[in-house]
Amino acid sequence: MIELNPMVIFIAAIFTNNMILSNFLGMCSFVAVSKEINTSLGLGQAVTFVLAATSIINYLVYHYILVPYNLEFLRFIIFIISIAAFVQLIEMIMEKYIPNLYYALGIFLPLITVNCAILGVSLFMIIREYSFLQSFAFAVGSGIGWTMAIVALAGIRQRLKRATVPKGLEGPGITLIVTGLMAMAFIGFSGIVQIQ
Amino acid sequence: MSTILISTAALTLITAVFAVLLTIADRTIGNYGIVKLTINEEKEYNVDGGSSLLSTLNSEKIFIPSACGGKGTCGYCKVQILDGGGPILATEFPFLTQEEMDNHVRLSCQCKVKQDIKIEIPEDLFNVKEFEATVESIEVLTNTIKRLRFKLPEGEEISFKPGQYVQLKAPLYEGNDEEVYRAYSIASSPTEKEFLELIIGYIPEGIATTYVHHHLEVGSKVTINGPFGDFYYQDTDAEMIMVATGTGVAPILSLLNYMKDNDIKRKARFYFGAKTPDDLFLLDHFKELEETLFDFKFIPTLSRIKEGDTSWVGEVGRVNNAIEKLLEENENQEAYLCGNEAMIDSVVKSLTGKGVKEEKIYFDKF
Numbered sequence: 001m002i003e004l005n006p007m008v009i010f011i012a013a014i015f016t017n018n019m020i021l022s023n024f025l026g027m028c029s030f031v032a033v034s035k036e037i038n039t040s041l042g043l044g045q046a047v048t049f050v051l052a053a054t055s056i057i058n059y060l061v062y063h064y065i066l067v068p069y070n071l072e073f074l075r076f077i078i079f080i081i082s083i084a085a086f087v088q089l090i091e092m093i094m095e096k097y098i099p100n101l102y103y104a105l106g107i108f109l110p111l112i113t114v115n116c117a118i119l120g121v122s123l124f125m126i127i128r129e130y131s132f133l134q135s136f137a138f139a140v141g142s143g144i145g146w147t148m149a150i151v152a153l154a155g156i157r158q159r160l161k162r163a164t165v166p167k168g169l170e171g172p173g174i175t176l177i178v179t180g181l182m183a184m185a186f187i188g189f190s191g192i193v194q195i196q
Numbered sequence: 197m198s199t200i201l202i203s204t205a206a207l208t209l210i211t212a213v214f215a216v217l218l219t220i221a222d223r224t225i226g227n228y229g230i231v232k233l234t235i236n237e238e239k240e241y242n243v244d245g246g247s248s249l250l251s252t253l254n255s256e257k258i259f260i261p262s263a264c265g266g267k268g269t270c271g272y273c274k275v276q277i278l279d280g281g282g283p284i285l286a287t288e289f290p291f292l293t294q295e296e297m298d299n300h301v302r303l304s305c306q307c308k309v310k311q312d313i314k315i316e317i318p319e320d321l322f323n324v325k326e327f328e329a330t331v332e333s334i335e336v337l338t339n340t341i342k343r344l345r346f347k348l349p350e351g352e353e354i355s356f357k358p359g360q361y362v363q364l365k366a367p368l369y370e371g372n373d374e375e376v377y378r379a380y381s382i383a384s385s386p387t388e389k390e391f392l393e394l395i396i397g398y399i400p401e402g403i404a405t406t407y408v409h410h411h412l413e414v415g416s417k418v419t420i421n422g423p424f425g426d427f428y429y430q431d432t433d434a435e436m437i438m439v440a441t442g443t444g445v446a447p448i449l450s451l452l453n454y455m456k457d458n459d460i461k462r463k464a465r466f467y468f469g470a471k472t473p474d475d476l477f478l479l480d481h482f483k484e485l486e487e488t489l490f491d492f493k494f495i496p497t498l499s500r501i502k503e504g505d506t507s508w509v510g511e512v513g514r515v516n517n518a519i520e521k522l523l524e525e526n527e528n529q530e531a532y533l534c535g536n537e538a539m540i541d542s543v544v545k546s547l548t549g550k551g552v553k554e555e556k557i558y559f560d561k562f
Contacts, residue, residue, distance in 0.1 A: 039286065042286075061210070065206065065210065066206070069202055069206060070199075070202075071202065071203050071206050073203075074203055074206065074207060077207065078207070078210055081210065081211055081214060082210075082214065085214035085215075085217065085218060088218055088221075089217065089218060089221055092221050092222065092225045092226050093221070093225055095308075095310075096225050096226075097225075099282065103282070103283050103285065
């Protein structure tokens with residue numbers, strides 16, 4: 001287990017090890033739902049929430065069920081099942097008890113089940129041998145970093161609407177180029193902290 | 197060996213735990229009990245809460261038009277929800293205009309029934325029924341268009357206004373993994389209450405048209421619901437101008453047959469637009485109608501006729517050219533158009549140019 005302050009991991013997950021901009025995870029919804037700032041902010045919140053919760057569940061399942069029985073190789077399938085089940089459950093609970101939050105986030109939740117950033121975070125925390133606190137900080141940080149990236153992209157795309165884009169690059173094409181430029185800009189943060 | 201057993205057991209166990217948890221949640225959290233559904237302030241139903249308004253209404257045998265089967269992609273299943281619908285969801289916004297939102301119009305497939313709910317639907321929708329019809333005959337009209345005749349189940353009848361449409365369900369078949377409903381205008385006359393005729397064109401890779409053209413044969417059972425639509429025969433004495441291209445002929449055929457069956461004495465002109473002679477169909481039937489109807493003229497017009505082709509004696513050019521050339525200006529005229537958007541837009545322009553009032557032009561775009 002590496003000795004890193006959870007706070008450091010938190011900052012690193014937002015800036016230097018951003019899920020989208022340095023790992024290219026969660027690209028599908030990143031490209032699809034980044035047309036408007038409001039909706040992308042909603043999706044970002046939902047992703048952060050699910051990341052934080054599933055990292056806890058997956059941490060417990062991995063360390064208290066899979067490791068004792070030497071079943072680490074099952075982690076991919078187990079993580080996916082637990083993420084899917086959790087999202088279903090949380091959707092039902094929110095719909096009934098917190099309808100306002102449900103109406104704000106509800107439609108994004110099913111999208112998140114298949115967001116690979118979620119699975120990525122759970123796998124990274126295992127691969128990098130994080131402790132419980134470190135995992136949680138990493139998950140929340142990744143969520144915030146993901147939100148920041150998608151909101152920034154949405155802002156850029158809102159402005160792009162008024163620009164003339166070459167026909168062949170319209171839509172996802174120009175979005176990926178913009179993402180690449182953003183990723184390069186984020187390299188500027190790499191001096192702050194590094195985790196691996 | 198033991199690894200395999202342990203991993204299988206562990207996986208099964210964990211999945212089972214999640215499944216049990218979700219089932220319990222569905223029974224407890226997802227259970228909204230019995231709620232009261234009030235339609236048009238008069239009819240009350242006690243229904244199980246928790247499912248979408250569209251499927252709740254379906255289980256009460258009230259059919260709202262929907263082409264996508266409740267996935268929120270077609271935007272047809274709009275109903276007015278006066279009370280108990282909750283806020284408008286982000287999935288609905290793309291389909292609603294500001295005016296509709298102000299009038300509490302919602303997509304019934306997205307809106308869940310979770311509490312007592314009051315809705316307002318057109319009275320006509322109570323008339324909509326679902327039938328398990330049998331294909332009685334299939335007739336090839338052109339290379340891509342077929343006419344199908346369906347027999348309704350014994351003892352069941354459909355009553356509709358000529359010009360309205362029904363929805364045909366395309367079930368799952370090899371190569372298609374989603375159930376969809378598609379709208380087709382009725383081509384038969386409303387006087388035949390136990391039969392329905394539809395004219396259906398083949399669209400490459402179309403889910404429903406592939407089903408109709410490649411999977412249906414005489415004797416097949418299909419699910420049809422209807423009637424729907426606000427494009428139908430108007431009971432006035434105005435001169436009728438009918439314009440159709442392709443399968444848009446279907447509702448016009450229904451109108452004409454209705455006029456024939458009821459011996460309605462109105463002047464009517466039918467402009468049938470097509471590209472080549474091969475795209476025209478039912479010519480004999482229209483010729484016969486010219487004889488039997490009070491004052492009816494059939495005007496086929498071809499837009500792609502070969503230079504110097506002398507076998508064609510009818511009109512040449514697009515339908516709006518024929519209308520501009522042949523239509524006599526008259527105060528008392530109404531028009532029925534059915535076909536693609538481009539045709540309808542240009543014909544509406546030609547008609548208004550000829551002095552036909554815009555509110556007297558009825559059309560069905562597809």
